[in-house]
Amino acid sequence: MSEQGPQARGTTVRAALEAALAAAPEQGLTARELSAAVGIPEKDVAEHLVHLEKSLKAAGGRLVVLPAECLACGFIFRDRKRLTRPGACPECRATRIEPPAFRVER
Numbered sequence: 001m002s003e004q005g006p007q008a009r010g011t012t013v014r015a016a017l018e019a020a021l022a023a024a025p026e027q028g029l030t031a032r033e034l035s036a037a038v039g040i041p042e043k044d045v046a047e048h049l050v051h052l053e054k055s056l057k058a059a060g061g062r063l064v065v066l067p068a069e070c071l072a073c074g075f076i077f078r079d080r081k082r083l084t085r086p087g088a089c090p091e092c093r094a095t096r097i098e099p100p101a102f103r104v105e106r
Ligand SMILES: [Zn+2]
Pocket: 070, 071, 072, 073, 074, 075, 089, 090, 091, 092, 093, 094
């Protein structure tokens, strides 16, 4: 097994994500900000966060999700399970959505 395998790479990425999230400001970091901080595609961030959330839980920590918000009507996506940005607002159908942000609590 090479150290460049996908598993080792994933572990390294998640460690970097966790470090970025632990140092995140009160308002959290979005997937875009995390992708820039860690050097992975924005579309891959949510999947890594799902795994990170599990390992944090096992270690007594918590991934804090600051929910997405519709910029048109102010609807807040509180009950959303997925960590990606919603495509459209269920209330007003607008597609200008402030993405969810994340940080880590221990
Ligand atoms: Zn809306």
